[in-house]
Amino acid sequence: MSDQKALRRYLLHRSSDDERDTIEQEYFADEAGLDAAAAEEDALIEDYLTQRLSADDRAQFERQCKIQAVPYPFGHVHIDVSNLFALAHNLPEQLDIIPALEYAKLPIEGATNRAHHTARNVARLLISILERCR
Numbered sequence: 001m002s003d004q005k006a007l008r009r010y011l012l013h014r015s016s017d018d019e020r021d022t023i024e025q026e027y028f029a030d031e032a033g034l035d036a037a038a039a040e041e042d043a044l045i046e047d048y049l050t051q052r053l054s055a056d057d058r059a060q061f062e063r064q065c066k067i068q069a070v071p072y073p074f075g076h077v078h079i080d081v082s083n084l085f086a087l088a089h090n091l092p093e094q095l096d097i098i099p100a101l102e103y104a105k106l107p108i109e110g111a112t113n114r115a116h117h118t119a120r121n122v123a124r125l126l127i128s129i130l131e132r133c134r
Helices: 004-011 017-029 031-049 055-067 081-088 097-103 115-132
Strands: none
Touching: 004 017, 004 031, 017 031, 031 055, 031 115, 081 097, 081 115, 097 115
């Protein structure tokens, strides 16, 4: 089974031809390969949404969205909710989303490894910040 880094290179279209062929054989061969690739795709999207990609990976992600005609659903100005949360609560450093939800005493909704659930939790965290700053 391909490792996580190889799947990430594949999803960003950075894998060699041989590596791509190997991953595609595994991806279509069984349910476990498909699940691993889907989980890494979700992790890539989550890393994009939470600003955890390098500038190079972020640019490559956006290029691939454009090439594959995936509409860019976000504005070009991003708000780092983790940083905003730390500032609003006078914390010495940023917290990841799950610890921030726990700190704010907000329940975690959905699976923590699914991008759409993370996006929803980030939105809830942002709402709590805005309410705190009223």
